[in-house]
Structures are given as structure tokens and as C-alpha cells.
Amino acid sequence: MSDPDRLSLHVPEPAVRPGGQPDFSNVKIPKAGSVPRPEIDVAPEEIRDLAYSIIRVLNRDGEAVGPWAGLLSDDELLAGLKHMMTLRAFDARMVMAQRQGKTSFYMQHLGEEAVSCAFRKALDKGDMNFPTYRQAGLLIADEYPMVEMMNQIFSNESDPLRGRQLPIMYSSKEHGFFTISGNLATQYVQAVGWAMASAIKNDTKIAAAWIGDGSTAESDFHSALVFASTYKAPVILNIVNNQWAISTFQGIARGGSGTFAARGLGFGIPALRVDGNDYLAVYAVAKWAAERARRNLGPTVIEYVTYRVGAHSTSDDPSAYRPKTESEAWPLGDPVLRLKKHLILRGAWSEERHTQAEAEIVDAVIQAQKQAEGHGTLHAGGRPSVRDIFEGVYAEMPPHIRRQRQKAGY
Amino acid sequence: MARMTMIEAVRSAMDVAMGRDDNVVVFGEDVGYFGGVFRCTQGLQAKYGKTRCFDAPISESGIVGTAIGMAAYGLKPCVEIQFADYMYPAYDQITQEAARIRYRSNGDFTCPIVLRMPTGGGIFGGQTHSQSPEALFTHVCGLKVVVPSNPYDAKGLLIASIEDPDPVMFLEPKRLYNGPFDGHHDRPVIPWSKHDLGEVPEGHYTIPIGKAEVRRKGSAVTVVAYGTMVHVALAAAEETGIDAEVIDLRSLLPLDLDAIVQSVEKTGRCVVVHEATLTSGFGGEIASLVQEHCFYHLEAPVVRVAGWDTPYPHAQEWDYFPGPARVGRALVEVMEA
Secondary structure (H helix, E strand, O other): OOOOOOOOOOOOOOOOOOOOOOOOOOOOOOOOOOOOOOOOOOOHHHHHHHHOOOEOOEOOOOOEOOOOOOOOOHHHHHHHHHHHHHHHHHHHHHHHHHHOOOOOOOOOOOOOHHHHHHHHHOOOOOOEEEOOOOOOHHHHOOOOOHHHHHHHHHOOOOOOOOOOOOOOOOOEOOOOEOOOOOOOOHHHHHHHHHHHHHHHOOOOOOEEEEEEOHHHHOHHHHHHHHHHHHHOOOEEEEEEEOOEEOOEEOHHHHOOOOOOHHHHHHHOOOEEEEEOOOHHHHHHHHHHHHHHHHOOOOOEEEEEEOOOOOOOOOOOOHHHOOOOOHHHHOOOOOHHHHHHHHHHHOOOOOHHHHHHHHHHHHHHHHHHHHHHHOOOEOOEOOOOOOHHHHOOOOOOOOHHHHHHHHHOOO | OEEOOHHHHHHHHHHHHHHHOOOEEEEEOOOOOOOOOOOOOOOHHHHHOOOOEEEOOOOHHHHHHHHHHHHHHOOEEEEEOOOHHHOHHHHHHHHHHHOOHHHHOOOOOOOOOEEEEEEOOOOOOHHHOOOOOHHHHHOOOOOEEEOOOOHHHHHHHHHHHHHOOOOEEEEEEHHHOOOOOOOOOOOOOOOHHHOHHHEEOOOOOOOOOOOOEEEEOOOOEEEEEOOHHHHHHHHHHHHHOOOEEEEEOOEEEOOOHHHHHHHHHHHOOEEEEEEEEOOOOHHHHHHHHHHHHHHHHOOOOOEEEEEOOOOOOOOOHHHHOOOHHHHHHHHHHHHHO
16 A cells, blocks of 8 residues: 555465464364255345355364264264375375375375265265366275275276376266366366256256366356256355465455356355265255255355365475464364274273374275385386376377387287 | 358357357357358348347456356356467367366356357468467367368357357368369369368257268278368379278267277378367377377378477468368378378
């Protein structure tokens, strides 16, 4: 506001940079249980507040409170806890494997495990996710074999994708997991198309689109919302706001909009914001949106408020752009610890059982890794054939690719 | 058999495909109730209902992105991009998604979609309604690229494209919609009803993707062309009296290399013609393949005739369009070399 006669460009900045004290005072956190649970056929304009609040179930003491609580049994919650612990142990081993040169690249979920693990349980068999690169919990929670994931990560002779894809870009139609592109936001509008197809065929299946806070700036995000809104597609439009797009804080993509969820309001799509580190809240909100979609009531936007504790990928060093202790200051806590506390409070879990489960899970991950490594790793042992480069570009290999394959000696 | 314009042939292809397979859906800008700005989808919504043929928002990336999702579900979308010039917002979806889904998922998911798009100039469309972006597709592995030159081929190739298990870019030369335009813009339009290839079966038939057709047999020089330029090349051959063999590629990717090689080995000379800009155009690929495969048969350097390396102008359209005079000069040049 210096010279009133001259323009100046506004470039948003995060509250704090490396060396500073972490500050999340801008993240307004309502009390657990305080946000109402509307009927699924509510008119979007009646729940505009939900796009600016945060639906939470677990309170600071580990109790499940309010209208979104009470949906999951002890067994279901214990399974959820184990899925999150498995994903965390899997990540830790794979980050290490990358450091050891067994793969070129890895992306972990640390701090965000509840989002994909809980969401998966709200879907049915046959529904389809269009994920980004940080939703492996969708596979873990659907009991996709870890060894298959590792075969893909190691690009070995048993890699289901024959060495063609960057590590962690899984694909499993059987498990409702659309092939990950590695490109950003493209899958968001594809999910809407899949959902439209399900509606065209009078099917019962629904789709789930996934995107990160940063990629909501892509035009495909906005196209997806237009198409979902116009055709009332049976799709859940998930936005995982983990605060950071590599080194860029979420304010660069969010701009002047209050929240990412609020993007849905202009399209007439109900939009909810949820505590992404609260397994129970994620499940409850996802279930609400899934029921809406299945009842032909159309799309729902969900913003998961969470925090990316780890680096963006193994090629990233967050200490260059945010305070090292920022994750400890994150006000929504750790999803694994919060669910563990809740289960202990319910009398369904204990410290001892948790420690034992942790050891068992690490052991299972190590066993899977041994098995996968038996089929090779990126630079050692069994690997896909050079022939695999040329296969599968088309259903039928055209003459020019056949000539090139022969030239390559295969 | 019936007499059809290329518009009617394209419409008939979609009609036949939709009638045979419930999974075929048609959508795009203005294609539903109205039937498309070129009327290619007229009547399809009335016949098949508005969940099989419908209007889309003006968002090419949304149209192609949703088509990809529908194909992943199991449908066979045949969508219209209103003008080929409008495809750029969808280029990411086309090149990095549609083209690679089979490959990157090792066949777990596939992408059987068709993108129909009116292409080329000749209707005073200016720089944003006249482009020929085929080389931007032929450079992308995983796509098929088809450019018909007449109603009979348009129908057979479009049905083949819709039935194809991979993504097909189907470029419809808009100046050929109503007649076999040979570049003589100052003469009366010849309708398809007066042309052999305007004779089109009403039912189902296909023309294989990847097979070229010789439109004029000749011994002096091979002219490789596609779309509108096939008719321009035929006119140039007649007007110069040079005994050119005119090959209509029909499919650019995959390419019928054998047909080109066979002809050039016979004639020893080759002219490549397209309406798209010259530099890095598809003609460069043809010229290169011809020298790789036919070098010792060549009597003269391969010559390219193409649109100038400028945007497509409005008022000077006919100075830009590579008409029969320019193609004729190239024929003379290659014969005299």
C-alpha cells in the first residue's frame, strides 16, 4: 500500500519459512462433533458452511463424538488401524529401499494415511478410484498384495506393468484403482467420465476422483467440476489438502478462495471439509458422499485437511522451504496415534497389543520385500524384457513398431 | 447403396455403430439436439436418446477427459471436437492419457475412443477454423490417425475407428464435406452425388485402418496425399498431363509404407502433398521414409508441397492453400530434375 497511484502484484507467502517458528494459527479448527450431519439429499446451498468448517469426530481425549460418530465397529476400526500402520511400515521400508538403490523413486504417505485407508472402506467392490500418487492406502485397505506393489516399485521380472511405469504408479482394475498417470489432474475429469458411463448404463457403481491442493489449479479440475455438476455424475470429488505442493504452500493454488472445498459451491456441488487425520471422520464423510452418489443425487466435493509430514518424494528436501519442526506443530495430530488412542479408550486395544502389532506388520512387510527382491530390483536380478518396451503400445503391434523391435534385437 | 455427402456418410457410420453396439455414445459441443455445427450428428439424439448423444460444455479437455473415463468403464465414445483447431486444450488428455493408458497399465485399462474433428481450410475460417494438426498426432505413439478423402471411405473408416480397441484421431477435411473439392475455388462446387465414391452402402462395412488406396495409376511420378489434397493432386495430374500415380494414404498412423515403396520403386519420383504447414509436417516423415527405403530407385529429390509456414490467413486463403497450380509446378519440377 505504498504509492496509491501505482499497481503492485500480490504474491501470497506462507506464514513462516525455515528458521521461523511454525504457525498454524490460520487453520481454524472447530471442536470435534460440532459440525452437523445433513441429510444426503440436502440442497447444496443449505450447507455452504460445511465448505468452510472441518468435520471432526475424534476429540483431543480420543473420544468419538457428535453426529458423524458411531458408524464403525471395533473390528472395522482395528482393521483400519492395521491398514494405516501397514502403509506406514511399507513406506518406511520403501524409502529405505530407494536409498539403497533398489528403486529410483518413492513417494510416502506419512501423516496422510487415514485419508486413503478410511476412504476405501466407504466404497463397494466394483467402484473405481482415479487416484494420484499418494493414495496407496486404497490398495492396502483393499488387501491388494504388498508383494505386487513392490514388484512394481522394483520394476522387476514380476512387475505387473512390465517396467514401463515410474515406481508407485500402480494400476489395478480388479481393486478399483485406475492406472496412475504421473501427470497431474488429468484423472480428475476421467473419473467424472467413468461415473457418467455408469449412469448411462444404469449401473450401481460410483467413481472417486483424487487430486492434491496444488493441482486444483489445473484446468482439468475445473472441467471436472463442470461436467460433474452438469450431468450430476455419481462421483466423489476428493481434494487432499496436505498444505504443500512440493515446495509451494497451498495458498498459491487456493488464491483468494477461503478453502478448496468452497470451489464446489459455485458449481452447485455440495462441499464438505473434513479432518483428514481422523479415520472416523474421513470414513463418515466418504460414506455420506458415496450414498449420495449411489442414490443418484450427484457429486460431492470433499476437502481433506491434512499435513504432508514427509518429503514430497525421495527427490525432495522440505527443510529448504519450511521449518523442520512444522509437522510437530500441525494441530490435527497423527492419524495412527489418534485412532490408537480411541481404540484403547474403547477398550478394544492396548499399548502392548499395539507394540506387538507393529512388530508383526514390519515382519509382514519385510517378508513381502524378500519375496519381491527374489524377482529382482531396479539394477539387480530379474527384470522385464526389452521386448516389453515395444509391446502394448497398441492392441496389435503395427509394422513400424515391429521393425523397431527387430532393430533393437528382439 | 445410397448417394451420400461426406456429412451423411459420417452420420450414417455413427448411426450404424450406435445401432449395433449400445456402448457407443456420441457427444460434443452442439452435437445433441441441434446435430452439430456441420450437422454430422443430426437425428442421432432423437433416434438413440439423450444419454447416447448429448451436448457437452465448451471444454475440450473435459470432453476428451470424460471420454477416456467412459472408455475405461467399457463404453466406446465417439466424440466431436467442433474444429480440429479447438483440440489444443485437450492435447494433454490426448497425448499423455488416451495414447498411453494401455501401455502404462499393461492392458489393465484401455482407451477405445474416437475423436472426430473437421480439419483443413477452404471455407474462409481464418487461423482458428482451418488448421491441419495431423502431425501433432502422428508424433504421438499410441494414437491412430485417419484422414478420409471421400464419403465411401469416411463411413468405412469411421466404423472401423469406432470398433478399434485404441484411440483414433479422425480428421474430416471439412472442404470435402459437400463435394470432391480439387482446389479450383473459383469453379462451381461438384457435389458428391456426381462422384463414384459418393455411392455408399447404407449398412455396416469397414475399411481397414492402415491401408492406402491408389486413386490414379501412373508411371511418371508418385504423389503421396491424403484428405482434400488427393483431389487437388488428381486435378494437377490431369492439368499438367504428367502421368502421376496418386496414393491416398487414408491412414497416417499406422502408415501403409508398402504402398508408397511399391509405387516409388516403379516411378522413381515422389511428391508429397499436404495442406498443413511444411516444417516438421507429416510430409517430412514420408520424404524421409522414401529416401530410406527407395533411395536407389530415386531419379530426383523428393519434393514437398504444403501450406506455408505461417498461420492460416483469412483474406489470402487461396494464396495459402496449396492448390493444383502449386502441385502442378512441383510435378513439373520433379520431372525435370
